[in-house]
Amino acid sequence: MSSCRALRRAAPALALLLFAAAPALGATKVQAVASPGGIVAWLVEDHSLPVVTLDVSFRGGAALDPADKSGLATLTADLLDEGAGELDSEAFQGRLEDLAASLDIEAGEDDIGVSLRSITANLAPSLRLLHLALTAPRFDAAAVARVRGQLLGELEREQHQPQYISARLWFRNAFGGHPYARPRQGTPESIARIGVDDMRALVKSRFARDAILIGVVGDVTPETLKPLLDQTFGDLPAQVGAVAVPEAAAAARAPLLLARLPIPQSVVTFGQPGIKRDDPDWYAAYVVNHILGGGGFSARLTQEVRVKRGLAYSVYSALEPLRRAGLIIGGVASENARVAESIDVIRAEWRRMREDGPTAQELADAKTYLTGSYPLNLDSTARIAATLVGIQRDGLGIDYLDRRNALIDAVTLADAKRVARTLLDPDRLSFVVVGSPESLPGAEEAPPDGG
Amino acid sequence: MAKALLPRLLTVLLLALPASSWAQTDKQFGARSFALANGLQVVVIENHRAPIVTQMIWYKVGSADERRGKTGIAHFLEHLMFKGTKETPPGAFSRIVAQNGGQENAFTTADYTAFYQNVAADRLALVMKLESERMTGLVLSDAVVLPERDVIVEERHTRIDNAPSALLHEQIDATLFLNHPYHNPVIGWEREMRGLTTEDALDFYRRWYAPSNAVLVIGGDVATEDVRALAEKYYGPIPAHPVPARERAEEPPKVAATRLVMHSPRAGEPSWSRTYLAPSYTAGERHYAYALQVLAEALGGGVTSRLYHALVLQQGVALAAGAFYDPGALDLATFGFYATPKKGVAIDSLETALETVVKAALKDGLTQEEVARAKQHMQQQAVYARDSLDGPARIVGSALATGRSLEDVETWPQHIGAVTLDEVNAAARLVIHDETAVTGVLLPEPTS
Numbered sequence: 001m002s003s004c005r006a007l008r009r010a011a012p013a014l015a016l017l018l019f020a021a022a023p024a025l026g027a028t029k030v031q032a033v034a035s036p037g038g039i040v041a042w043l044v045e046d047h048s049l050p051v052v053t054l055d056v057s058f059r060g061g062a063a064l065d066p067a068d069k070s071g072l073a074t075l076t077a078d079l080l081d082e083g084a085g086e087l088d089s090e091a092f093q094g095r096l097e098d099l100a101a102s103l104d105i106e107a108g109e110d111d112i113g114v115s116l117r118s119i120t121a122n123l124a125p126s127l128r129l130l131h132l133a134l135t136a137p138r139f140d141a142a143a144v145a146r147v148r149g150q151l152l153g154e155l156e157r158e159q160h161q162p163q164y165i166s167a168r169l170w171f172r173n174a175f176g177g178h179p180y181a182r183p184r185q186g187t188p189e190s191i192a193r194i195g196v197d198d199m200r201a202l203v204k205s206r207f208a209r210d211a212i213l214i215g216v217v218g219d220v221t222p223e224t225l226k227p228l229l230d231q232t233f234g235d236l237p238a239q240v241g242a243v244a245v246p247e248a249a250a251a252a253r254a255p256l257l258l259a260r261l262p263i264p265q266s267v268v269t270f271g272q273p274g275i276k277r278d279d280p281d282w283y284a285a286y287v288v289n290h291i292l293g294g295g296g297f298s299a300r301l302t303q304e305v306r307v308k309r310g311l312a313y314s315v316y317s318a319l320e321p322l323r324r325a326g327l328i329i330g331g332v333a334s335e336n337a338r339v340a341e342s343i344d345v346i347r348a349e350w351r352r353m354r355e356d357g358p359t360a361q362e363l364a365d366a367k368t369y370l371t372g373s374y375p376l377n378l379d380s381t382a383r384i385a386a387t388l389v390g391i392q393r394d395g396l397g398i399d400y401l402d403r404r405n406a407l408i409d410a411v412t413l414a415d416a417k418r419v420a421r422t423l424l425d426p427d428r429l430s431f432v433v434v435g436s437p438e439s440l441p442g443a444e445e446a447p448p449d450g451g
Numbered sequence: 452m453a454k455a456l457l458p459r460l461l462t463v464l465l466l467a468l469p470a471s472s473w474a475q476t477d478k479q480f481g482a483r484s485f486a487l488a489n490g491l492q493v494v495v496i497e498n499h500r501a502p503i504v505t506q507m508i509w510y511k512v513g514s515a516d517e518r519r520g521k522t523g524i525a526h527f528l529e530h531l532m533f534k535g536t537k538e539t540p541p542g543a544f545s546r547i548v549a550q551n552g553g554q555e556n557a558f559t560t561a562d563y564t565a566f567y568q569n570v571a572a573d574r575l576a577l578v579m580k581l582e583s584e585r586m587t588g589l590v591l592s593d594a595v596v597l598p599e600r601d602v603i604v605e606e607r608h609t610r611i612d613n614a615p616s617a618l619l620h621e622q623i624d625a626t627l628f629l630n631h632p633y634h635n636p637v638i639g640w641e642r643e644m645r646g647l648t649t650e651d652a653l654d655f656y657r658r659w660y661a662p663s664n665a666v667l668v669i670g671g672d673v674a675t676e677d678v679r680a681l682a683e684k685y686y687g688p689i690p691a692h693p694v695p696a697r698e699r700a701e702e703p704p705k706v707a708a709t710r711l712v713m714h715s716p717r718a719g720e721p722s723w724s725r726t727y728l729a730p731s732y733t734a735g736e737r738h739y740a741y742a743l744q745v746l747a748e749a750l751g752g753g754v755t756s757r758l759y760h761a762l763v764l765q766q767g768v769a770l771a772a773g774a775f776y777d778p779g780a781l782d783l784a785t786f787g788f789y790a791t792p793k794k795g796v797a798i799d800s801l802e803t804a805l806e807t808v809v810k811a812a813l814k815d816g817l818t819q820e821e822v823a824r825a826k827q828h829m830q831q832q833a834v835y836a837r838d839s840l841d842g843p844a845r846i847v848g849s850a851l852a853t854g855r856s857l858e859d860v861e862t863w864p865q866h867i868g869a870v871t872l873d874e875v876n877a878a879a880r881l882v883i884h885d886e887t888a889v890t891g892v893l894l895p896e897p898t899s
Contacts, residue, residue, distance in 0.1 A: 028501070048500050051838050090764055093754040098824075100831030119834055146767065149793055153770045157719035160895075162613055263717070265608035295554075297533070297545040307542070310601025313609050333609050365550050372552015375503055376569045379840035 028378060030388065030398055033222045035229035041214035042388045042398065043225060046381065050120040052218035053381035054127070055389045059211040061108045063179040063245045063324070069194050071186015073107035075151055076199040080105050082143040084132035089143045092129065101126040103133065109184060110245075110323040111393065112206065117382065120219040124228060131232045134207050139196045148191060155185055162267035162434040163331070165259055169446050170269040170329070170432040173257055174250035180325060205241035209233065215388025217381040248325040249273055252430030256343075258443040259434045266339035266435030270317075270346065271329035272428045277321040277394045284411045284419040286319060290366045291358045292349065292424075293317030293330055298365065300349050305332060311342045328423075339437045347426050354424040357417030371405040478861040479833060480843045483675050487682060489691040490663025492851065495678045496670040496843050504575050504671035505841045507567040508582055509852040511666070512659035514639070515561040515632040515782070516697055521651055523639020526559040527603050528652045532566065533557075534595040536588035541595050544581055551577060561633055562781040563852035569840060572672040576681055583685040586665070589656055596649040604645060607638045615715035616722065616893060623891045626709050627726055631702040631782060662686060664694040666851045670844035699782060702728070705887035718895040720770075723798055723805075724789040725890045729776065729882045731784035733854050740778040741866045742878035743786060747776040749817055749825035749875070750809070751788060757821070758788065761808045768796045768804050781853040786882050798892055806885070813883060816876040830864045 033043045041054075065072040081096070081103050083089040096103055099122040104115045114134075118126035158164040168183055175181035186194075212233060216225060250273045275285045293301040293316050305315040317330035334342040358366070378384050391400045433440060482496045514525045535541040548555045553570040568578040611617045621636050628634040638644070667686065669678045705728065729743060730736045751758040751774025762769040772790040788809065792801040836842050850860045859866075 046500060048498075049834060049837055051834055090754065090760070097753055097755055097828055100828060117835070119831065142767075146763065146770075150770045152794065153720045153791060156895075160717045160719040261717070264612045265605065267613070296549045297542065298549055306602055308598065310598035311605070313602055313606035333605065333613075335605060335608060365546070369549045369552055372571060372574075373549075373554055374552070375501055375571065376552075376554055376840070379501060379503060379569075380838045382838070 028384065028401060030401060031222065032398055033216075033225055033229070035226040035234070037230040037234040039209065039212075039214070039229040039233045041216050041225065041229055042392060043215075043220070043222060044217045044384050044388065045219075045221065046217060047219050049381075050219050051381055052118050052120055052123050052216065052220050053385040054116045054118075054130075055215045055385040056114040056116075057213045057389045057393055058112045058114075058206055058208075059110070059213075060206050060240065061110045061112055062182075062184040063109045064206075065179070065182070065186075066198075067179075067182070068190060069186075069198060070182040070190045071151070071184070072194050072198055072202060073112060074185050075148065075191060075194055076202050077105040077107045077112055078147050078151060079139055079143060079199065080133040080137050080203075081129075082147055083138035083140050084129070085136045085138075087132065088138065088140060092132075096126075096129060099126050099129075101129070103130060105133070107184065109180060113389070115382065115385070123220060124231075127228050127232045134203070134233075135235060137199075137203060139199055144196060148194075151185065151191055152188055155188060155191070158185070162261060162263060162333075163269075165261070166267050166269040166331075166432045166434040169257055169259060169434075170271060170430070173254055173430060173432060174252050174271065174327075175248055175325075176251070176253070178248040178325075179245055180248055180322060204237070208237045208240040210238060211240040212236070213389050213392040215385040215392070217384040217388065245324050248322075250325060250327055252428070254444045255430050256440070256443045257430075257432045257446045258437065258440055259432070259446040260436060261434050263435050264335060265333050266336050266433050266437050267331075267333045268339065268343065268431055268433050269329065269331050270343075270429060270431045271320075271327055272425055272430065274319055274326035274328040275321065275423060276323075276326040279326070281415070281419045281423075282321075283407050284415040285423055287363065287366050287370065287408065287411050288353065288358060288416050288420045288423070289317055289319050289328060290370060291362045292353050296369065298362075300353065301330070301332075301346060304345050304349055305342055309341070309345065311338055311345065315342070315346070336436045337438045339433060339435065340440050343431055343433075343440075347429065350424055350426045350429055353420050354426065355421075357413070357420040360413055363411070363413055363416055367409055367411070370408050374405060477864070479863060480837065480847060480861060482843075482847055482857055482861065484857050485679060487662065487687050489687065489689055490661075491682070491686050491689075492666045493678065493682050493686075494666065494668045494847055494851065494857065495673065495675040496668065496847060497673060497675065498670060498837075498840070498843070499672050501840075502572045502672045503569065503840055504572045504669060504673055505567055505569045505844050506575065506578050506582060507565055507668045507670075507841070507844045507848050508586075509666040509668065509848040510564045510660055511562075511664050511697070511852050512564055512655075513560050513562040514635060514637040515699055516659065517632065517635070517655070520643060521647065521655075522635045523603065523644040524647055524651050524655050525564055526638055527600065527644070527647050528655050529557050529559045529564050529566075530599050530603060531591055531596060531652050532585055532589060534599070535590050536584045537590060538584050538588065539581070544585070547581065548578065553578060559637055561637055562779075563849065565848060565852070567841065567844075575669070575673060575678075576685075579681050579685045583689065586660055586662065586686070586689055589653075589660075591649050591653055593649050596652065600645070600647060603638065604641060607641060607644065610638065611636065612641075615713065615718045618715075619711065619713045619891050619893050622711055622713070623724070623726055623889050626711060627705075627728065627785065627889045628783075629703055629705065630700045632699055633780070633782065659694055661692050661694050662689050663691055666848060668844045668848045668851075671840055697781070702783060708886050708888055708890070710890045710892070712892045712894065714894045714896050716895065718893050720791060721798055721895060722789065722791045722893045723801060723891070724787055725805075725885070725888050726785050726787035727882050727884065727888050729784045729786035730778075731780040731782065732778045732850075732859070734780065734782045734784070736881060739874065739878040739881060740784075742870050742874040743776050743882065744778060744829070745822060745825050745867065745870045746817070746875050746879050747774040747786065748829055749821045750774045750812060750879075752825065753828070755824070757808055757812060757817075758790070758805065762790060762801070762804055766804060768793055768801055772805065779849055779853060787888075798894070802890075809883060813879055817872065817879075819872050822870070822872045822875050826867055826870060829867050833864045
């Protein structure tokens, strides 16, 4: 029942994470803890509350789903906590509730992520449940049928949501036959094709010790953690099976697609090829995007689209560094009569940033914001644990938290202008509009969504 | 992963979450409170995990305090509070906060309007200065107000008009509350929103924004005495001025059951809900507010709850099912049930199945074990409420802005612990009356 001034958008997790990641936290000391069995976790000790969060990432996500079985990683992840070992679904979930623990397992494009939260006193039994979920999921017929039905229901709802439709179409338009073009949650047809054997094979081949990254935060010491790491992850297979997703480049076939839907406000996804996380220009690109369409009310897109013209409630752009493709992706929603104007303004701002780059003042302001706000994102065990895993996934080094602000501060005006010029390209910026725009010159009708 | 399936607007909203075996003296947040001479209440919640702080100011005014024909003005004013003061030009507030590495936002409900900034601890004085300036120094002109009015209309389109479930929810509230202003959506009715003016905003501002009508909550790496000095310095000089009583139209007794059926080609899947008027912490038979939270948890709070067990796991007629209750309203609250049918199951069958479970609970009562389990789970969860910078500040601020005491918030786990089986069963019988409930059904078929 609340309305707020800024829509909390679903920011691309990766981009947010990396930059949420650094610390003015003299207090946030990251240590690498190695168990006797050779499992390594990064740990931030914090004994101020009797709470522990443990995050795990396994390399390989929905992009590895077979073309005719998209949704496999998602359905598998949804079923891991629906019965394992001796515990059927209800017993497993009941045990989690009794322990006041929460276990979330979710498939991303490139990874499968696990987040376990527990009170200190229940950490060991909570981790036993995680161990069961990873090594002995049951996939009982009743649970599979129910969760498959829940996923189908969710999909049916999402397939009618304009945000979902526009993002779906944008990725399909940009990635053609690459796995990134397929929906992570699958389609009704593909989900129906997934069998228990597919899911068992995924568990066997993906959850291995050489694919695992672990971040632990909270009320636990290295000595306590070490044996728990072995008990939880020690009997996973040593190596993953073959994992290969080809490199991809976003190359939109149509610059402006329209999917007609009878709604009062047109919803738009836009984007262009971006930059990967290991690119030497990453930090310059990050700062440039922040000024163009990143956080806060000072971003140019927000100023021009929302504040000056009242064209939208929310408009943004963000770097989305997938493992096999970098993207800059954004969104806006405007009333049908004015959505064409929003698109014109966004294109113009894209061009202006490419041609002139940011001003010295904008760069200075972006740096003080990005460096100063950084510890704000590390205020809970959950956010710090996610950050620890993200830093490992991107190979940034255990001292990244100490170096991160210097990397931002090192971006010069010349860097920013050069990267704006080479990266931002209005000619490769493609839009997908879902709604009933009154006029949208040059729009091509989107083909029906076959998944 | 049932959680992902719950309709967003209908999830159980238990703001305070808590750990087992709370001693009578345990306080959840250890907050301290004092008042300035001009009536501003100040609360400090120290938390020294990281060198960061949050400042939140809560005004005891929301959409339910709007005048007839002016729906949306409370939320519109919230947006306009960023448009400059005598000291700062339009846009400067947000720019200064960002330049100092701060994150900020604001939100409006039927009962309160809140603004916050999260910053490094050494920037607290700066944001306290800025926030204090706009308590009485707001400057507005049509040049900044009119484009922002378009923004709130787009916000309405995004949140409500583009989302069939939100549209239905809006109609449910309008049906449930016949006369009380909870009848109106917080964001406003579009036609009235389009007519809101600069003068409307200033009128509302002058009427309600005053030190004695606000609660300032500072959380994080601060010392209470330092906050006191800063509060005196920046907020102390603001003159007191009286605000009107929050006179809200009384809700007459409901005498009819109402069924709202919305067909939308954009609904995706069908869904069902039933909503009842209920006591809150501060209205109606409020001593039941804790028992109703336990009831919602035991009947429909999680996968071991009665409704989920029966409808989703045992009978397999629903994809999701549960109960919702938020006692935080200043006036009457709502309690209810929701369910999403499994494909091929008719809404009527689902409704009958749910009614059967609820009727059994009313007739025979819940069991001692169910209530004990729900209570323990709720209390154990309480510790997580402290695992963030702004979580405690939100819980405390929202409570004080709706007339509750700090003591009340601090002892939430003990209150839950004291709930008895008899109270839970009595609360159920008090609230669950299908003959005056509002049932909402969303169906995906086209209207034609």
